[in-house]
Amino acid sequence: MSTIDTAPPRPATGLQGTGELAGIVLDWTPVPWETVVDHYALYAAEDADDVAVEDATLLAKTVYPHAQHRGLGGTARRWVYRVVTVDAAGTRSRPSKPITVTSQESVTVSGTPVAVVGEFDGKGLELALSPDGYARYTQTFPDGVDFRHGADDPATGWSYLHPGPADGWAGRREHRFRLRFPLDEAPADDVDLALWLIDSHASIPGSAVLKVNGTTVDRLEFAGGATKGSLQGDSTVPGSPLRPSYVERALPADLFVPGENVLELHKDDGSWIAYDAVGVFARPPAHE
Amino acid sequence: MAPTDTPPPTFDRRTFLRLSGVSSAALALGVAASDADAAATPGGPVPDGVFGLGIASGDPGPGSVVLWTRLAPEPLAADGHGGMPLRPVPVRWEVSPDERFRVVARRGTAIASPELAHAVHPLVEGLEPGREYFYRFRVGREVSPVGRTKTLPAAGASTSSFSFATASCQAWYHGHFSAYRHLANEELDAVFFLGDYIYEYGIGESNLWRAGASVAPEHGAEIETLEQFRLRYALFKTDPHLQALHATAPWMVTWDDHEVQNNYGADGSRYGISTEHFPHLRAVAYRAFYENLPLSLSTMPDGPDSTVFRRFDVGSLARFNVLDTRQFRDAPPVDREDQYDERRSMLGRQQERWLYEGMSGSPATWNVAANGVTVSAITEDRTDQWDGYPAARARLIEAMRTTSNPVVLTGDIHRHVASELKADFADPDSPTVGVELICTSVASGGDGAPTDGYTPDWVQHPYVKLYDGRRGYVHCRMTPDELTSRFRIVPWIEADADAPVRTTARFVTPAGAPGLEGQE
Numbered sequence: 001m002s003t004i005d006t007a008p009p010r011p012a013t014g015l016q017g018t019g020e021l022a023g024i025v026l027d028w029t030p031v032p033w034e035t036v037v038d039h040y041a042l043y044a045a046e047d048a049d050d051v052a053v054e055d056a057t058l059l060a061k062t063v064y065p066h067a068q069h070r071g072l073g074g075t076a077r078r079w080v081y082r083v084v085t086v087d088a089a090g091t092r093s094r095p096s097k098p099i100t101v102t103s104q105e106s107v108t109v110s111g112t113p114v115a116v117v118g119e120f121d122g123k124g125l126e127l128a129l130s131p132d133g134y135a136r137y138t139q140t141f142p143d144g145v146d147f148r149h150g151a152d153d154p155a156t157g158w159s160y161l162h163p164g165p166a167d168g169w170a171g172r173r174e175h176r177f178r179l180r181f182p183l184d185e186a187p188a189d190d191v192d193l194a195l196w197l198i199d200s201h202a203s204i205p206g207s208a209v210l211k212v213n214g215t216t217v218d219r220l221e222f223a224g225g226a227t228k229g230s231l232q233g234d235s236t237v238p239g240s241p242l243r244p245s246y247v248e249r250a251l252p253a254d255l256f257v258p259g260e261n262v263l264e265l266h267k268d269d270g271s272w273i274a275y276d277a278v279g280v281f282a283r284p285p286a287h288e
Numbered sequence: 289m290a291p292t293d294t295p296p297p298t299f300d301r302r303t304f305l306r307l308s309g310v311s312s313a314a315l316a317l318g319v320a321a322s323d324a325d326a327a328a329t330p331g332g333p334v335p336d337g338v339f340g341l342g343i344a345s346g347d348p349g350p351g352s353v354v355l356w357t358r359l360a361p362e363p364l365a366a367d368g369h370g371g372m373p374l375r376p377v378p379v380r381w382e383v384s385p386d387e388r389f390r391v392v393a394r395r396g397t398a399i400a401s402p403e404l405a406h407a408v409h410p411l412v413e414g415l416e417p418g419r420e421y422f423y424r425f426r427v428g429r430e431v432s433p434v435g436r437t438k439t440l441p442a443a444g445a446s447t448s449s450f451s452f453a454t455a456s457c458q459a460w461y462h463g464h465f466s467a468y469r470h471l472a473n474e475e476l477d478a479v480f481f482l483g484d485y486i487y488e489y490g491i492g493e494s495n496l497w498r499a500g501a502s503v504a505p506e507h508g509a510e511i512e513t514l515e516q517f518r519l520r521y522a523l524f525k526t527d528p529h530l531q532a533l534h535a536t537a538p539w540m541v542t543w544d545d546h547e548v549q550n551n552y553g554a555d556g557s558r559y560g561i562s563t564e565h566f567p568h569l570r571a572v573a574y575r576a577f578y579e580n581l582p583l584s585l586s587t588m589p590d591g592p593d594s595t596v597f598r599r600f601d602v603g604s605l606a607r608f609n610v611l612d613t614r615q616f617r618d619a620p621p622v623d624r625e626d627q628y629d630e631r632r633s634m635l636g637r638q639q640e641r642w643l644y645e646g647m648s649g650s651p652a653t654w655n656v657a658a659n660g661v662t663v664s665a666i667t668e669d670r671t672d673q674w675d676g677y678p679a680a681r682a683r684l685i686e687a688m689r690t691t692s693n694p695v696v697l698t699g700d701i702h703r704h705v706a707s708e709l710k711a712d713f714a715d716p717d718s719p720t721v722g723v724e725l726i727c728t729s730v731a732s733g734g735d736g737a738p739t740d741g742y743t744p745d746w747v748q749h750p751y752v753k754l755y756d757g758r759r760g761y762v763h764c765r766m767t768p769d770e771l772t773s774r775f776r777i778v779p780w781i782e783a784d785a786d787a788p789v790r791t792t793a794r795f796v797t798p799a800g801a802p803g804l805e806g807q808e
Contacts, residue, residue, distance in 0.1 A: 030568065033591030036403065036575055037568070038368070039513035063513050063572050064565040088514055088575065089402040090367065090374045202560035224560045239490070239509030243560055 009035045011093040012065065012083040017101030021246040022122075022196070023070045024101045028083055030065035036088035042067050043082045043095070051080050053095045061086075070244055071122045071236045074106030107192035107248050111281030114191060115149040115181030115263075117158045118277030122236040122244060124198045124229070127275055130160035131233030134272075137161065137170055149181035158275070161230055164206045166271040174268040179278065182260055187253045189283050193263070195247040196276035197222065199229025202243075206270015212255040212263050220247055220265070222273050229274030244276065251280070317376070317399035318408045319585050326378045326397040334377055335361035338427050341370070341522060342531030345437035346539045346582030348478065348600070350417035350445075353437050353538055355381055356582035357425050358407035359400050363522040366506045368515030370522060374402040380426040383412050387422045387434060400427075405518050407579040417442035418603070435535040438477050441603030444651070448767060450602045451475045454658070455761045456482040456544070456699025457729030460524040461496045461503075463781030467730045467761050468529035470776065470789035474763050476537040480608070482699030483544025483660040484732065485581070486520045497734050497782045512569065517576035525580070529785060534582070541581050542596055542610050544660035544700055548573040551672050553617040567592035570615075597639050599646055606766055607652040609643055611635060613660040620671050627668070627676060634661075634677040644687040647694065653768050653799055657684075658697045662705070664724050664752065665713035667745050673700070685711060685721055693799050694722035695771065697762075702729040702736065704762070704775045705746060706754040706795055706804050716750045720802045723795075725773050727762040735759070735780045738792075753804045754793045771797040 014029035031037060044059040045051035059081075060067055069079065080100045085093035108120045117127075124130050129137060137159055147157045162177055163170035193210070205222035223245035229235075235242035263280065267273070317325055338359040347354045359377060360370025382395045393415060398408035408425075415421060418441035425432040441447045453471055471479075489495065491507045503523070511520050525531060545551050548570055555563040555570075574589035587596045594615070600608040616636025621627035633640060647655050662673040663681060674681040688694040689711065696709065705726040712718040728736070736758040746755045760777040774794045778787040795804040 033571070036514075036571070038515050038572070061513050061515075063568045064561075065568070066565055088404070090369055202558055226559045228559070241490075241510050241559070 008091050009037070009085045009087040009093045011096045012040060012085055013096065015081065015083055015096050015099045017081065017099050019076075019101050019103045021104050021106050021248060022072050022074060022244070023068055024072065024079060024103050026067045026069065026081060026099075026101070028065050028096065031085055035085070037063065038086045038088050038090065039063050040065065041084040041086055043084065044069065044079050046077060046079050048080050049100075050098050051082050053082060053084060072103045074109035074120060076102055076105040078102040106194060106246075107281045108194045108279065111192055111283055114183070114280040114282050115179060116277065116279030117147060117149070117154050117179060118275060120194065120196050120277045120279075122198060122276060123234045124160045124275050125233040127154050127158050127160035128156050132231045134161050134163075134169060134230050137163065144175050145177040147177070147179050149179060160233060161272045161274055162208075162265065162267050163272045164267040164270045166204050166206065174266065177265045177267075179263045180260055181263075181280065183256055183258055185258050186256050187282060190250045190253050191256070192281045192283065193247070193249055193251050193279075194281060195220070195278045197225070197229075197245045197273050198233065198235045198276045199227075199242040199274040200225030200245060201271035201273075202227040204270040205273060206267065209266040209268060210264070211266065212251055213257060213261055215255055217251060217255070218249070222247070222270070225274070230272065235276075318401060318404050319398060319411050321378070321397045321399045323397070325399060329376050329378050329399055332373065332375065334359070334373070334428050334430075335371060336430065337361040338372070338430055339425065339432040341525045342534055343423070343425060343432050343435045344534035344539060344582040345423065345435060346541065347584040347598070348438060348440050348538045350440050350442045351415045352411060352413045353415065353421070353439055354582050354584055355383075355410045355412060355423055355425075356407065357432060358405060358580060359427060360406065360522060363526060364504065364519065366504070366515075366519065368518030368522075369402060369405060372402065372406045376401045377406065377427060379408045381410050381412075381423060382426075383415065383421050383423045385419065385421055389422070389424070393421065405579050409583065409585065411585070415439050417445065418447070433535060437538045440600060441605070443601060443603070445603035447603035447605035450477050450605055450766045451764065452478045452480060453761050453763045454480045454482055454697050454699070454725065454727040455730050456727055457484040457702055457732035458524060458530070459484075459487050459729070459732035460527060461491045461498055461501070462734045463498050463731045463759070464785035465527045465529040465730055466778045466781050466785045466787045467759055467776070467789070468527070468533040469785055470778070471761050471763070472529065472533045472536045475765070479533065479537050479539045480610070480658045480697055481539055481541040482658060482697060482727065483542055484546040484699065484729075485541065485543070485577075486517075486524050487546045487732070488520070488549055499783050514572040514576060517572055518579065521576055521580035539582055540600060540608065540610055540658065541583065542612060542658060542660060543577060543614060545614055547577050548614070553614060553619060556619050597642065601652065604652060605768060606654040606656060607646065607650045608656045608658055609646055611643065611657055611659040612639065618677070621676055624668075627671065628678055630679045632677050632679055634674060634680045640680070640683065644683070647687050647691040650692065652692065654693045654695060654766055654771060655691045656695045656697060660698070661700045662698050662724070662726060663696050664707040664709060664749070666749070685709060688721045693802065695797070696722065696724040698724055698726040701726060702733040702757070703742070703746075704728040704754060704756040704758075704760065704777065704792065705752060706773070706775065706793065707749075708751040708753065708803055710751055713751070720751070722802050723797050723804055725762055725764070728756065728758065728760050728777070730759060730761065731781055733757075733759075734782050753795070753806060756792045758792070760789070760792075769799055771799075773797070
């Protein structure tokens, strides 16, 4: 008679990866529901052709056929991954085929800082009211944020949360954050905006109008986060539930003027975003 | 018979066929193994102390009950397997009408397999209805403590009384389960647990208010994998008063949101998990729920789906409909127009139909819905409750109007509330069609206080007769003439488990005259 079969589960198949800013996204085909999965174990190694499946290379355990390798910073980094299926009985599959993926390089690395608030490090702890002081936002920033680069301190001058009109705790209204910075001369080449978030509202992160010196550049759409960044400020903590996201885009050179420039983020849609850092970067000179 | 009709309570052919492949053997043997099965299970040493998570019984019928234990000599082993070797182990059980087991009414064997974290759910049949029994397990030479359980009265039998309690929301890290210490001493035919048996949150300095407790780092992250869910159940079950209450009376358990994730509904997460991915979380969460509670095999999940709504008949006295207010609900409303859409459902169409037919057509004197979230109208923005599903609530109330003595039992809000259910909540003069008895939390929210910032929202309504924000449980005694509900509280839970218990309010609901008559 048969009692209990402890045959190993099937390995995950179809492992795919996408390099993103500061991270790599992995997806695979889940095993069928007939196998009760405890978790998928994700193994990773940097700058290698393959990864050994051992405790030292275990990057994460997840129940989803999906993982985000976060916190890779602005430098392009190359990683190799394999996935092992662990079933409800604790039985492990053989490893999946490996896949190698490279993350994208950020303008915070390739460019030269022109005006930066905070550090691009996966943490918002250096910003005002962080990590959980949102209840004091309206009294601290009744007119939004107006930050003068070189004079103001991020710890007091730039709120960690940027509320939107969906936020009752911030008056259910629109909120403008302005970054003022001087330029000796107008840039010859386009510059880049880097806007890193440690988290955002999960279902209604909304969008914001981006203006430079009063000219509307674009509407920035934000990715849904985990709705946890209003209470915690460090996405690099192991097991952090925060879901960082990144916006980097070019800003045409002709928007800028010698003297003071104003970059404005006008949150007129949705709920809050939680900042990691924001900045403007000049591009490196083109090589002939 | 009870449980009655859909879904079937027993391990029948249909259930067996629904299960497939490797798992079916493990599941079947965890419920009822033959002597041949037991003989074919390889032996081997088992560590001492395998009953570290206690014993339990649940889902009783007139001649049956489900027994439960999960072998775990090291309940907090980080891999969720409780320190058990990853191989099947035979578990013998005995049921006796006598606490000293001088006569054994039934005995059998179940196979504890690693696929179910070494949980067994033997279904004991052939018992006498309406009778107290005692049970114990044996693994190798180790014998478990003795548990007490009770079968339900025979179908249609005249039943003079039925005593039960409701409990919910046991955030272990917020305090001691003092309420259970007292509840175990009450007169009890059954316990109805109304959701939030575990919480998914990471446990750390900011929320560990249980004096004297500490946790290992693996408890610090929000749980996601099956091993983490298993470990979380084990952590909560380390409370001795919880184990003692499980061993005192049969439990009928349903879930609310925190058995999976805060405020989820169907495939929808409030925390950014896509609808494509969320079923994977549900699958492991539902699996761990089954593994760790004394549930019928009919509740065993099939992938991300599980049927936990079920029915228990207590002779001719009462019918209990245990509901699932999470798995089938429509998404939160996007605006007021959506909120009032006639098509919105809290239970899903199939469960609604099953409930209404089972209520209106019931021969029982009392007809109870054991449910996760508040039915009474409180405020329009409480959209996680039935306030978010007003059309579905109107259908429920309409069904109650043709039901004998409807009663709703609720948890979720961490407050004692007693409310009269109105035919039209907007018109306080409209008829009262039933009562809602909402039990406070066992631990969630810490010590609590009689009143708090939410009190005005509730007591503004003339149909709300009680509000108390301290910890405790509700004890009820039903007879053919009346339902007596006592709202019990303990004044503190964070410092220790020594708080005394007292009754903060007592109501009588006469049969045939729905309402809450306060008595003190």
